[in-house]
Amino acid sequence: MPHVRVHNFSISLDGYGTGEGMSFDAPFGHAGHRLHEWMFATRFGHTLLGNSGGSNGVDQAFAERTELGIGAEIMGSGKFGPPGWQNDDTWRGWWGPNPPFHTPVFVMTHHPFPSMEMEGGTVFHFVDESPRTALELAQKAAGTLDVRVGGGPTTVRAFLEADLIDVLHVVQVPILLGRGTRLWDGLGGIEDRFNVEAVSSPSGVTHLTFTRQ
Amino acid sequence: MPHVRVHNFSISLDGYGTGEGMSFDAPFGHAGHRLHEWMFATRFGHTLLGNSGGSNGVDQAFAERTELGIGAEIMGSGKFGPPGWQNDDTWRGWWGPNPPFHTPVFVMTHHPFPSMEMEGGTVFHFVDESPRTALELAQKAAGTLDVRVGGGPTTVRAFLEADLIDVLHVVQVPILLGRGTRLWDGLGGIEDRFNVEAVSSPSGVTHLTFTRQ
Numbered sequence: 001m002p003h004v005r006v007h008n009f010s011i012s013l014d015g016y017g018t019g020e021g022m023s024f025d026a027p028f029g030h031a032g033h034r035l036h037e038w039m040f041a042t043r044f045g046h047t048l049l050g051n052s053g054g055s056n057g058v059d060q061a062f063a064e065r066t067e068l069g070i071g072a073e074i075m076g077s078g079k080f081g082p083p084g085w086q087n088d089d090t091w092r093g094w095w096g097p098n099p100p101f102h103t104p105v106f107v108m109t110h111h112p113f114p115s116m117e118m119e120g121g122t123v124f125h126f127v128d129e130s131p132r133t134a135l136e137l138a139q140k141a142a143g144t145l146d147v148r149v150g151g152g153p154t155t156v157r158a159f160l161e162a163d164l165i166d167v168l169h170v171v172q173v174p175i176l177l178g179r180g181t182r183l184w185d186g187l188g189g190i191e192d193r194f195n196v197e198a199v200s201s202p203s204g205v206t207h208l209t210f211t212r213q
Numbered sequence: 214m215p216h217v218r219v220h221n222f223s224i225s226l227d228g229y230g231t232g233e234g235m236s237f238d239a240p241f242g243h244a245g246h247r248l249h250e251w252m253f254a255t256r257f258g259h260t261l262l263g264n265s266g267g268s269n270g271v272d273q274a275f276a277e278r279t280e281l282g283i284g285a286e287i288m289g290s291g292k293f294g295p296p297g298w299q300n301d302d303t304w305r306g307w308w309g310p311n312p313p314f315h316t317p318v319f320v321m322t323h324h325p326f327p328s329m330e331m332e333g334g335t336v337f338h339f340v341d342e343s344p345r346t347a348l349e350l351a352q353k354a355a356g357t358l359d360v361r362v363g364g365g366p367t368t369v370r371a372f373l374e375a376d377l378i379d380v381l382h383v384v385q386v387p388i389l390l391g392r393g394t395r396l397w398d399g400l401g402g403i404e405d406r407f408n409v410e411a412v413s414s415p416s417g418v419t420h421l422t423f424t425r426q
Contacts, residue, residue, distance in 0.1 A: 013404075013421070014397035015228055172385075174409040174421070178401015184227035188391015191226075196387040198419045200411040206419050208226070208387070 002139065003146045003166040006156055007066035009183070010035040010171045010205075016180035017153030024082040027094065029180060035173050038205045039063055048100060058201045062169060071142025073101050074134055076155030077109040080124070086111040093124065104141040106134050108155060131155075131162045153181045160187055168194070168210035215352065216359045216379040219369055220279035222396070223248040223384045223418075229393035230366030237295040240307065242393055248386050251418045252276055261313060271414045275382060284355025286314050287347055289368030290322040293337070299324040306337065317354040319347050321368060344368075344375045366394045373400055381407070381423035 011017050012035065019029030028035060039045045044063035046054035054060070077086075085091040086109065093099055098119040107126050116124040127134050138147045149159050159165050170183070194210040201207065224230050225248065232242030241248060252258045257276035259267035267273070290299075298304040299322065306312055311332040319338050329337040340347050351360045362372050372378050383396070407423040414420065 013228075014395075014400070015226075172411075172419075174411060175404045176397055176401050178399070182227075184389055186391070187227070188389050191388050196417065198385075198387060198413040198417060200413040200419060204409065204411060206385075206411045206413060 002071070002142060002144060004135065004149060004159070004164055005066075005070070005146050005167040005169075006149050006151075006159075006165060007167075007169045008039055008063055008171060009151060009153075009156060009169065010038070010173055011153075011183050012173055012175050012177040012180075014176045014178065015182045015184050016177040017151065017156070017183045018078075019177050019180040022078065022082060027082065031177055031180060034175055038171060038173060038201070038203050041203065055203070058199065058207065059203050059205065062171070062207050065169070066148065069146050070103060070148045071145025072103050072138040073105045073148045073150045074138050074155070074159075075105060075107055075150040076152050077107060078152045078154065079150060080107045080109070086113075092116055092118065095122075098122075104138070105150075106138050106141075108134055131158050131164055135159075135164055153183045157183055157185065157187065160190060163193065165210075166212045168208075170208040170210070172206045172208060174204050215284070215355060215357060217348065217362060217372070217377055218279075218283070218359050218380040218382075219362050219364075219372075219378060220380075220382045221252055221276055221384060222364060222366075222369060222382060223251070223386055224366075224396050225386055225388050225390040225393075227389045227391065228395045228397050229390040230364065230369070230396045231291070232390050232393040235291065235295060240295065244390055244393060247388055251384060251386060251414070251416050254416065268416070271412065271420070272416055272418065275384070275420050278382070279361065282359050283316060283361045284358025285316050285351040286318045286361045286363045287351050287368070287372075288318060288320055288363040289365050290320060291365045291367065292363060293320045293322070299326075305329055305331065308335075311335075317351070318363075319351050319354075321347055344371050344377055348372075348377055366396045370396055370398065370400065373403060376406065378423075379425045381421075383421040383423070385419045385421060387417050 019031030021029040041055050042060040042063045043054035043056055081091050099122040102121040104123050109126050110128050112128055113126040197209045199207050232244030234242040254268050255273040255276045256267035294304050312335040315334040317336050319340050322339050323341050325341055326339040410422045412420050
């Protein structure tokens with residue numbers, strides 16, 4: 001049975017998955033790059049940026065799992081572009097002509113668009129559906145492979161609320177953002193549905209893995 | 214120079230230091246004992262309850278630091294008793310005739326009482342003062358020793374906001390309480406004043422240590 005997975009989802013100690021004031025120049029708002037520095041220090045992060053090198057310890061071990069066995073991604077509107085991207089006919093995501101997904105990607109938005117076929121196998125589909133229906137579409141596209149829920153925090157939270165997530169990997173970064181969008185709001189008690197494991201890294205982050213019981 | 218320290222301060226993954234609905238029968242509200250099970254599994258916790266045995270690893274190493282070199286404690290009204298304790302003339306704290314403090318303890322409350330001298334060296338003083346003034350009183354009582362800020366979350370947060378804490382040991386427990394009193398609200402950016410270290414324990418909790426730079 002294929003799984004529904006979240007990987008490398010970074011939050012601050014006070015639980016924010018993005019900062020406030022998101023824009024084209026600040027995809028994570030006032031958080032800047034601080035939620036993801038741990039990832040860009042790894043081999044996985046270096047490769048994403050077209051570089052060689054990078055750390056190869058526990059952070060790398062977790063980071064690279066995101067690519068294993070994934071047949072489709074679902075993301076929220078706020079991950080695909082900055083506020084207002086729906087009004088820009090030329091917007092095709094943050095990632096250039098060859099995005100790092102290489103699978104169908106289902107973007108949840110109330111403004112449907114025609115699908116966008118990119119280089120390297122990524123096809124963006126735009127769906128105005130509930131989490132459950134979006135997941136059915138993604139699972140159909142993924143076949144025997146798993147579906148990744150890619151974020152942002154509002155989207156991950158919606159899928160957790162609907163009890164649609166099998167594996168949730170959260171990376172807690174030792175900063176306090178103070179404002180933004182929280183991952184955990186409204187999710188009291190969900191640990192009852194999961195085995196929860198924590199491991200801290202020499203980099204300072206703590207990897208939390210929720211695995212459905 | 215003596216330090217101001219917080220130890221064994223347990224929070225849920227979503228940042229709550231107590232649950233909702235605190236009462237005589239539920240000192241931590243709907244959180245029950247879940248925030249402190251890690252501590253009661255240690256030798257330190259066993260000793261608190263008058264038992265022998267208990268774990269002796271990383272959780273114990275952190276837990277027992279709370280007693281080293283402390284000359285006075287400051288606590289909030291909500292730690293001293295359940296809501297309404299101020300109206301009960303016989304209330305002398307949760308801890309029986311010989312409380313585990315063995316030092317002067319300054320209870321921050323708007324309802325001043327005469328001091329209560331207990332067995333074993335604990336004396337409860339009741340002060341209606343700002344964090345800074347309460348700390349001055351506690352430091353005077355502690356002499357060359359450190360002052361512990363004992364909680365609850367509102368009190369620890371007030372001392373952090375006033376930049377009065379030198380060492381903050383937070384224990385993150387892998388549960389999601391969903392409601393209660395949060396530790397981190399309004400503290401965005403305080404990591405700039407601290408070195409932050411994280412270490413996960415086989416018990417499942419993660420110890421976060423903030424040390425003033």
